[in-house]
């Protein structure tokens with residue numbers, strides 16, 4: 001991947017990856033959906049954000065180097081440009097493969113005064129993970145996040161495309177048990193939900 005970052009001689013603008021420099025792992029459905037998404041925008045650059053959601057789904061919830069390179073190739077943009085966009089937004093998973101469920105607990109003001117720090121410590125102890133870490137069994141990734149814009153439901157946690165709150169310790173226990181026994185991968189489900197909204201196939205996820 002570092003070769004894609006070097007991108008030609010000094011002072012040259014970064015170039016898009018060429019065929020043979022990237023792995024192409026999008027499914028046929030993914031390729032067709034990307035073409036449809038691109039048609040909604042005036043140019044391919046404007047389609048980077050939805051294309052990254054699509055790639056996040058196609059790559060199992062994780063935008064690793066090959067995923068970013070494939071988006072760059074398919075949109076004809078430089079790897080560095082697409083990576084810069086992907087790493088700017090915390091909604092994209094660029095640091096490591098997340099667990100099957102990403103637990104995003106709000107610890108901002110309204111949630112904090114309603115006990116978010118206690119719940120944060122409870123979850124961390126129960127799962128044995130810190131901020132940004134994933135349980136050894138690959139089930140849960142835990143993150144503290146800023147306001148989820150659902151302060152009337154404090155303490156709130158986002159899991160995939162669903163919000164849960166107001167939460168307390170028994171509520172956390174029940175939610176973790178529900179998620180553990182669910183067959184869904186809520187990280188992939190969330191990415192797919194965003195793609196479907198972009199394709200005008202569903203209504204926007206509700207909080």
Ligand code: FES
Pocket residue numbers: 106107108109110111112146147148149150151152154156
């Ligand atoms: S402070 Fe937690 S949702 Fe707003």
